[in-house]
Amino acid sequence: MGNYLLRRFIRSVLTLLLVVFIVFSLLRLMPIEGYFPNYEKLSREQIEAGLMNMGLLDPLPVQFFRYVKSALHGDFGSSRTYMANVMVTDILKQKIPISMKFGLSSLFLALLISIPLSMAMASHKGKWIDRIGTLFLVILQAVPSAIYILLIQAIGTEKLHIKMLYQANDMTTWILPVISMSLGNIAFYTTWLRRYLIEEENKGYVILAKVKGVSSECILKKHMLKNAIVPMIQYLPNSIFNTMIGSIYVESLYSIPGMGGLLVQVIQKQDNTMVQAIVILFAVTGILGVLLGDILLCLIDPRVQLTSRGGV
Template identity: 55%
Template structure:
C-alpha cells in the first residue's frame, strides 16, 4: 500500500506539473491587458516597466521557476484586476467556504437519494420503479446540464416564497435550495445508474445463486452481500466527486450569483485577470488529481482483496 501510494503520488505530482506548465505557458501568450487595471490609460513605457516589475519580461523558464518557488511557499500571487494587489490566497479564503457549504449539502443530498434509488432499481429490475428511475437517469445524462439548470431556475423561482436568482443571500435558507438541488441532480443520476449496474452484475454471480439455493432471503442477500460488493467500485469515484462538488459548480454559481469559487473563476476569466486564472486552475487541477489518488487508495481499504501493488491494480 505504501509503495503504491508513493508511486501514485509521484505520478500525480508529475501530472499536476505538466498541467500547470501548459496553462502557465498558454497564459503568457494572452494579451498583456490582463496584468494591468488601467491598461488603456498607460503608455508604452509604463507598460514595459510594469511587465518588468512583474517579471514577465524574463525568459519563460525563469518565469515558470519563479512561479513554482512562490507556490511552494504558499504564495499564489496577487490579483491585478479583480481586486488589485489583494493576495489570491485571501480571495480564495473568502470564496471557498461558500462553495464548500453548498457543495457539501449537494453531496449529502446526492448520496441520500442516489444510493437508495440505485439499490431499489436493482432489486426491482424491470419493474415500474426501475423503468421510472432509468428514464430519469437517461434524461439527466442525455440533456445538457445547462438546460435543466435553466429549467430548475425558471420554474423553481415561480414557487411562492422563493427569492429570485439574483437575490441569493447567505442568511436566507430558501435561496440555497435551487442552486443546491441543481448541483445535486447530476450526481443523483450518476450514483443511481452505477450502483444499479454494479448490483445487477453482482446478482448474477455464483455466490448469490448459491446463497439463494441455500434459502437465504433475497433481502438479506441484496443488503448484506450484493450492495456491499457493488459499492466497492463506486467508492473509487466518491472522493473526486466530493472534492469537485465542494469547490462548487462554475455554471450553477454564476447562474444564481453565488459568491463562491465557481463564480470567481468565471469572473476573473471575463476580466482577464491572468494571475488569478492560473492560480484557480492550479487549485482545481490539484483537487481533481487528489480525488483520483484518494479514490484508488480508498477502494483498496474498503476491499482488502484488491492488491494495488500488482500491475492490474494501477490505472
C-alpha cells in the first residue's frame, strides 16, 4: 500500500510539473501587452525595463524554476491588466469561495437526486421507471449543456419569474445557477450508481438475504446501496475540488463573480499572469482530485487489489 501511494504521488507531481511547464511555456508566446496595463503609452525602453524587472528576459528554464519556487510559497505574482498590481492570491481568495458555495450546493443537490433516482431505476430494471430515467439521463448526456442551461434560464425567468442575475444578499438568485450546475453531476452519479447497484443484485449475499426472506427494500437500502457507493467514493474528491474552479458558462450567464467568470475576464484583458495562475489551479484541482480519489478508494475498500505495476 505504502509503495503504491508513493508511486501515485510521484506520478501526480511529475504530471503537474509537466502541465505547469507547458502552460508556462505557451503563455511566453503570448503578446507582451498582457503584462502592461498602459502598453500603448510606453516607450520601447520602458517596456524592456519592465520585462527585465519581471524577469521575463531571463532564459525560460530560469523563469520556470523561479515561478515554481514562488508558487510553492503561495506567490503567483500580481495581476497586470485585470486589477493592476493586486496580488493574484488576493484575487483568488475573493473568487474561489463564491464558486465553491455554488459548486457545493449543486453537488449536494445532485447527490440528493441521484441516490434515490438510481435506487428506483435499479430496483425496477427494465420497467417504465427505469426507461423514463434512462431517457432523462441520455438527454442530459447527449444534449449540449448550453441548451438545457438556457432552457432552465428561460423557464425560470419568464414562467416562474425567478430573478436571473446574481445578488449576494438574495438567495433566490441561487436557484437557477445551482440547478444548471447540478445537471451534469446528476447524469454522472445516477448512471454509475445504477450500474453498481445492478451489479450488486447478482451477488451471493443478496441472493442469500432473499432466500432468508429479507425484503427487497431492506436489502437495497441496508446492503446493496452501501456496497455500491464504495466505488463511487473515488469520484467524490474530484467533484469537490472542481467546485473551486466554477462553471465558466453558468457564472458568465448569471453574472456570478466566481472563478469561471474570472477566467473569461482575464483572457479578454490579456492578463497573462492571471491566466497562468488560473489554468494551473485548474490543473492542480484535477490532478489532486484524481489522486485523492484513488487513495480514498484503496483505504476504504479492502477488495481493491494493487497490481505490481502500481495500478488499481
